[in-house]
Amino acid sequence: MDFEKLKISDRKIIVGIDFGTTYSGVAWAETQRPDRRVAVTVWPISKAAPEGESSDKVPTKLRYNGSNVEWGFSIPVTAPSDEIIEWFKLDLDPSLQSMGTAVTTAASRGGRNVDRLVTDYMSALGEHLMYTLREKLSESVVKNTSLEFVVTVPAIWSDLAKDKTRQACQRAAGLSTTKSPIHMISEPEAAAIYALHGLDPHGLKVGDSFVICDAGGGTVDLISYTITNLKPILEVQEATPGTGALCGSSFLNMRFAKFLRAKLGRADGFDDEVLADAMEKFEKTIKRQFTLNAKDDDTYIIPVGGLANNKELGISRGRYSLKASDLRVIFEPVVQEVIKLVKDQIASSKVPIKAVLLVGGFGASNYLKERLRGAINSSIQIMQPPNAWLAVVHGAVMKGLAQSAPDQLTLVRVQNRRARKHYGTEWRVRYDEKLHGATMRNKKHWCGLDGCWKVYTMEWFIKKGDSVSENEPFFTSFVWTGPVSQGRIKKVKMDIYSDRTARNAPMARDDNVGLLCHVEADVGHIPEDLLNRRKGNDGQMYYELNCKIEAVYLSASTQYTLLYNGQRYNSVTAEYV
Known part of the structure; x- marks a missing residue:
């Protein structure tokens, strides 16, 4: 492959970060030399000694010593064990807590929540990464080359835990100062890219x-x-x-x-x-x-x-x-x-x-x-495979290289993934006695717009086991309505639900169907005359917006876009719960 064909403007430094429970790893590569992946193997033992310890990875540990944040190998070996905070990554996903995994003590945390701990750790990791890049590549190369980060997360984590990791990375001083994109990839997929290529x-x-x-x-x-x-x-x-x-x-x-x-x-x-x-x-x-x-x-x-x-x-x-x-x-x-x-x-x-x-x-x-x-x-x-401990972080770099120049730098491509759960939304449909039966009869309610009884049912747009691809988005059509008398529509909101049980996707929401995230799109900037209206059965005027939500399911994240009147609105924010 002729890597030199990459335009100067396309050249980037791709950084993989494997944020682990016990140890974390960092590796990087330049897009014009993608076959030279370099793992960070020298770590600080203090603020004054940034190159004091040689190791393929650094301990995922923190200690708050007054105003100083000590991390990894910089925590003194004589530090009291009750001051050392470790295994805090597991607290990002409380839904998985088991086998006595709540191992950090309130005393050592000093009231700090897991988001603060992850942000502080990622800040320290990011600052050492930037120091290392400047030492290896020079100040001017780092200053004039854009960076992209690929952070790995466990595939079994909830969407909330993955999103909290991304937000912590965006807040982390060592990473946020570069204003670089932060991509997420599941740990086993990163490992697979590395292992299968080898x-x-x-x-x-x-x-x-x-x-x-x-x-x-x-x-x-x-x-x-x-x-x-x-x-x-x-x-x-x-x-x-x-x-x-x-x-x-x-x-x-x-x-x-x-x-x-x-x-x-x-x-x-x-x-x-x-x-x-x-x-x-x-x-x-x-x-x-x-x-x-x-x-x-x-x-x-x-x-x-x-x-x-x-x-x-x-x-x-x-x-x-x-x-x-x-x-x-x-x-x-x-x-x-x-x-x-x-x-x-x-x-x-x-x-x-x-x-x-x-x-x-x-x-x-x-x-x-x-x-x-x-x-x-x-x-x-x-x-x-050789270097099994570093498989995830090397795979993250390979994924980042492939994303930056798909035609030149892709070594292993994951064409399709399998959905781990049912994904869907809840909408009102006309009540049908034969279809919805007695179990939903007491949940029906009157719709003034259409002048009929309606019930809420689940519309599953992805079923567990379905094949999903980054190149083929899923679309959900829906109609957003609201009385004109209550003022113009400024936000279109949708709740995404998921069901991780092994059963067939149910018709209606029950205790096993959990709220995954709120998706909200700002339509306040759409001119009033472009908002469709019609008269309801009850004589009132209603807004009626025929919308679509586009969902692209990536390795460890989802991108949502609102489509209305042939326009794409990327002002969609997803808040995971």
């Missing part, structure tokens, strides 16, 4: 299907893809709606901490500092080394400095011997949940699966890979 092209055939299992710190997301085209670029489509749950590796950390407190919590000298050192050893070494082949009496050394020798407890010279049999007990419930998710995804795909691609930090676990290998059909390969 497969041996000679071993791929049209019709081959793969499950991508993106196992991160907090969430495990799964999507199945079927190859629809190999050349000139790899094209895939989703084989079934994605699934997922909160069962990432942070739950191993929680189980390990609980285990250690139960074993050593009463030993003299055991405190938060001892636990923090032990957790670091577990996170960085033991969790990643543990394999299925380990014998029950194999031991792993945990530092417990300051604890007296205790043969009964297994403490000697400030070290605790953790048995493989104990590790198995810590791992199994979490691994079992991932295995169930993979099995269910394979079953729901209804197509032969060639391989499961494990990506994400937890996806790199040898124990998880081997347990999965023994739990599913032996004809299905279990693969761990």
Whole structure:
């Protein structure tokens, strides 16, 4: 590909941000050199030392020290554990809270809500990114090249949680100062773009299907893809709606901490500092080394400095011997949940699966890979692509490059996705005894405009499992009415509902149909003479606007546009609830 054909004005720096539960990653590429994706691997240890720690990712942690916001590696190792705020990403989607995930304490937060925490963290991350870009590319290149951001979010998150992430990024000082577009992509789709591109092209055939299992710190997301085209670029489509749950590796950390407190919590000298050192050893070494082949009496050394020798407890010279049999007990419930998710995804795909691609930090676990290998059909390969921990952030950059120059820079294209739930609106229709029956009889009401009984029913414009494409918008036609006597119409409002249950889409709204978002369009600038009016059955004059809402469903967001009288009104705002 001749990347130099890109006009100077089209050149951009594409930045991918993988905002994770336990660790976050950043990578970038220039559109004229898209094959050179660069991950940020050097992080600050203080305001005065912006290049003090080398790591592929940075901890998703905050500490408020007076007026200073410390983050990642800049939080001193001696900081009291109750001042460190971590795992706060999970609080963006309260609907998924389970397994004791509310792990941040009110004391350490100091009354700060999750939106403030995410904004502060993204600000720090963004400021370090800008420092890094200036160091690598020069001040003038960064100043004169436009930036675009692609931020990843779990696919299983609610639309509200995804929207809150986008808003936090827009507020973040390190990102907002550039006034750059911020795009969203689901984590498993980003991982899929990276992982599928890295497969041996000679071993791929049209019709081959793969499950991508993106196992991160907090969430495990799964999507199945079927190859629809190999050349000139790899094209895939989703084989079934994605699934997922909160069962990432942070739950191993929680189980390990609980285990250690139960074993050593009463030993003299055991405190938060001892636990923090032990957790670091577990996170960085033991969790990643543990394999299925380990014998029950194999031991792993945990530092417990300051604890007296205790043969009964297994403490000697400030070290605790953790048995493989104990590790198995810590791992199994979490691994079992991932295995169930993979099995269910394979079953729901209804197509032969060639391989499961494990990506994400937890996806790199040898124990998880081997347990999965023994739990599913032996004809299905279990693969761990190289750099699995960075798969999501590299995939985000690849997606951003493709968006900036689709003809030149697309490497893997997701043609179609599968809707994860029913999407629809609620409108009044003429009451029909045969159609609506006795169950809706008490909900009918009189319409003065049309002079008849009407009821509210659901109009589903997308059903769960439907194929949706970025290139094919969905349209919903509706008539917006209002008495002229109440003043001119200034806003057209629509409520979008969703139903995530496995049932067929219901005729009327019930407790399982939840409000997804309010869509509001400002039509105050439309001249009065362009607003249609007609006389109602009751003799009153009514506005009657024949409108359409256009909805484009992207990887992790939705764009709404109002169409009226052949005009497009992009003044549509969507407020998620």
